[in-house]
Amino acid sequence: MSAKSPEKHVPLAERMRPKNLDHFYGQEHLIGKGKILTQLIEADHLVSIIFWGPPGSGKTTLGYILAEHFDFPCLFFSAVLSSIKEVKEVMAKAESHKKLYKQPTVIFIDEIHRFNKAQQGAFLPYVEKGDIILFGSTTENPSFEVIAPLLSRMKVLVLNPLSEDVLACIIREALADEEEGLGSLHLILEEQAQKMIIDYANGDARRALNTLEISANLTKKASIAPEHVKEALQKRILLYDKKGEEHFNLISALHKSLRNSDVDASLYWLARMIAAGEDPLYIARRLVRFASEDIGLADPQALSIALSAKEAYDFIGSPEGELALAEAVIYMASGPKSNRAYVAFSKAMKDVEKSPFEPVPLHLRNPVTRLMKDLEYGKEYAYAHDFAHSTTDMETFPERFKDRRYYEPGKLGLEREIKKRIEWWKSIKERVKKEKSEKKSD
Secondary structure (H helix, E strand, O other): OOOOOHHHHOOHHHHOOOOOHHHOOOOOOOOOOOOHHHHHHHOOOOOOEEEEOOOOOOHHHHHHHHHHHHOOOEEEEEOOOOOHHHHHHHHHHHHHHHHHHOOOEEEEEEOHHHOOHHHHHOOHHHHHHOOEEEEEEEOOOHHHHOOHHHHOOOEEEEOOOOOHHHHHHHHHHHHHOOOOOOHHHOOEEOHHHHHHHHHHHOOOHHHHHHHHHHHHHHOOOOEEOHHHHHHHHOOOOOOOOOOOHHHHHHHHHHHHHHHOOOHHHHHHHHHHHHHOOOOHHHHHHHHHHHHHHHHHHHOOHHHHHHHHHHHHHHHHOOOOOHHHHHHHHHHHHHOOOOOHHHHHHHHHHHHHHHOOOOOOOHHHOOOOOHHHHHOOOOOOOOOHHHOHHHOOOOOOOOHHHOOOOOOOOOOOOOHHHHHHHHHHHHHHHHHHHHHHHHHHHO
């Protein structure tokens, strides 16, 4: 049997979780004199909160610290594992507790964005009545992932990735703490090894502490060297600084390989970025941009595939979700390319930026009120569906731009068909205009 106490089998990141704000590092915009969390504590007033931020930034920890300070009963839910039945049972208990003790229950929902609308809606009446104080943690934008009625009754606090200085402070404390940390081992962390841990952590305290703990278990000496960190990560640490040049070099290499229709090189640069610890969701965002900028309407399906890859990765995570990114890369590298939509929109934006805003022509304005109608809003507007071929020769540009052409379709993929469509519409409009002119001359 191991001589280690059972508590030591609890991961270091969990053992080092701060119990109060004095030992919580980072998020200075939320903590400190005059900041919102400090004000809530000083006012002895707790509200329902959504903690929105990246992994390892302190969302759960802050929720526990607040609940502990106010001495409210606290129940923890995982949105991945909990059912609507469990939610309703807990809500009933919270309601009873409030009646008996005049005290709300803090309900902490980890990954609240994974609850569906019905599950989120089950909390609403209890939040309104004050039976519960709801804490939710999420890595996703709550504007899109949390139902509006619930969101309007909660305060959203945005947490940032932890800085390198904050991570260094957390690591130092873990090395020094003899009760919960690694202090009893009296280890020295070499500077380069610490840098590797911090680079790999990417603002995530949990990831930093997990790597530190494994590295400490691997060393047979009084120090943790870079080779121990490499072994802990079980992967090659590639030259990669997410704030420096190499970050941009690699994403540039991926983007340009895709643009040049080189499937294999694109896969290589994708693998390089993932192996180096890049956030796969950052890669997914870049693929979405590439689909719009470099494939465009030559193959509109590319945008759907990029978004599906992002959703797939978000749903199952690493490493399985990385395959969805690889599929998107193969599809985009092998597909037709066109930047015509990008160029067209850029031209339109330049016109808007360099010229005064032109008034909307009266015939395109909607006459919502009698006054607007009297001012000839909507006069001579031609409703396209009332005409043959569902179009008219009505001018829809401001006067100064009426002859402007932004979009010129390319010859690859769907753009060949789009070019035919545009030319067809143009011929119809010209025919209508000619017929009008002939009627007037008669």
